[in-house]
Amino acid sequence: MATLKDVDVGSTVRIKKIHGAGPIKKRIMDMGLTKGQAIVVRKVAPLGDPIEITVRNYELSLRKEDAGMVEVE
Known part of the structure; x- marks a missing residue:
């Protein structure tokens, strides 16, 4: 199971769950x-937290803990 916190910078993924x-x-x-x-x-911030993403045409910063709850494909 891949989560949002495991995705490489520059990658595009879809939310699975x-x-x-x-x-x-x-x-x-x-x-x-x-x-x-x-x-x-x-x-991704230098110490790995937070992660900056683009979703629905806006930028959002997520804590690594929250990103781990988002399963992606």
């Missing part, structure tokens, strides 16, 4: 990360 439950999952989905959505990984 969002793991987690309750308010954490809802917060991730409220940011526009939904099943089938394409994501481009723009950059």
